[in-house]
Amino acid sequence: MKSTAIKAALLVSTLLGAATPAMAEFQDRNFRVSNGINEDHPVNNGMKAMQVCLDEKTGGKMKMTGFWGGALGGDLQATQALRSGVQEAVVTSSSPLVGIVPALGVFDLPFLFRSNEEAYEVMDGEFGDFLNEKLDAAGLVNLGYWENGFRNVSNSKQPITKWEDFEGLKLRVMQNNIFLDTFSNFGANATPMAFGEVFSALETKAIDAQENPYVTLDTSKFYEVQNYVSETKHAYTPFLFLFSKAIFNTYAPEEQQALRDCAAVGRDEERSVIQELNKTSLAKVEAAGLKFNTITPEEQARMLEKSQVVYEKHKAEIGADVVDAVQKSLAEIRAK
Numbered sequence: 001m002k003s004t005a006i007k008a009a010l011l012v013s014t015l016l017g018a019a020t021p022a023m024a025e026f027q028d029r030n031f032r033v034s035n036g037i038n039e040d041h042p043v044n045n046g047m048k049a050m051q052v053c054l055d056e057k058t059g060g061k062m063k064m065t066g067f068w069g070g071a072l073g074g075d076l077q078a079t080q081a082l083r084s085g086v087q088e089a090v091v092t093s094s095s096p097l098v099g100i101v102p103a104l105g106v107f108d109l110p111f112l113f114r115s116n117e118e119a120y121e122v123m124d125g126e127f128g129d130f131l132n133e134k135l136d137a138a139g140l141v142n143l144g145y146w147e148n149g150f151r152n153v154s155n156s157k158q159p160i161t162k163w164e165d166f167e168g169l170k171l172r173v174m175q176n177n178i179f180l181d182t183f184s185n186f187g188a189n190a191t192p193m194a195f196g197e198v199f200s201a202l203e204t205k206a207i208d209a210q211e212n213p214y215v216t217l218d219t220s221k222f223y224e225v226q227n228y229v230s231e232t233k234h235a236y237t238p239f240l241f242l243f244s245k246a247i248f249n250t251y252a253p254e255e256q257q258a259l260r261d262c263a264a265v266g267r268d269e270e271r272s273v274i275q276e277l278n279k280t281s282l283a284k285v286e287a288a289g290l291k292f293n294t295i296t297p298e299e300q301a302r303m304l305e306k307s308q309v310v311y312e313k314h315k316a317e318i319g320a321d322v323v324d325a326v327q328k329s330l331a332e333i334r335a336k
């Protein structure tokens, strides 16, 4: 009897012993994720999928809370808070961060990417890793390239069908010199502005125009204060899911790995929800009365041609090696 009880007790402790160390690596964590976009943006779908994955991997110990509409500050401000270790995570466009990591400016070069698929291949591969090393050196761990997407122009004045139509248009650009130069070179009165100020600037007519993916035109309600939307697809910008390196380094290797793996799960979900919502968002803004037009492939080629000066002007500052690397990688992808 006694020996059976001891055997049973030993068996239980062995089983517990086997199960305990794996879970013991995970502590209770609750981290904040800052977002400039609103809660109905597909980033939230991605974060929900990421949370399900984290629950599974950490036995429910690692939780994240999204903050929306710039509640924890704009992209740049939130990113600086990560660098100084006072905030855990941000989902931000790469463009406002070029002052921190100049190489990120590569994504701002006009008409660089032609399709989502080639953008994914470049970002999820070696080139993306190469940029991640530069972010890491700046105190930022990039958990993955999520999608912001192809950017299109909306405005309150007229359809944009050729670059000359930008003449005199007061157009908000992100805090980024490549965007500033691209639109100034088209004749626009380009004004750098943080994302959180765009809606009211459009509403008060301080500016006429902005450029963002359809999903943002929809979820940030810009369509309420715009009359025209023109499919320029002049740039594809990613969202970076950044984590404070100072905080990340205090996490156990298993926790870090769970974050990386689950961010990839979230990214895939977010990208696929965006593809669907892009269509319904455009339908919704048209139903709200905006006039929609596309740009001919010939005109897009003309815009790219006109923009060569922007490539030349910014190549050294982005890093000639960086621009050459992305172009080489794109040439390989396109030759397949």
Ligand code: TK8
Binding pocket: 035, 036, 037, 075, 091, 092, 093, 148, 174, 194, 195, 211, 212, 216
């Ligand atoms: C959201 C921004 C935004 C970006 C912009 O925080 O600023 O226009 O496209 O969506 O990162």
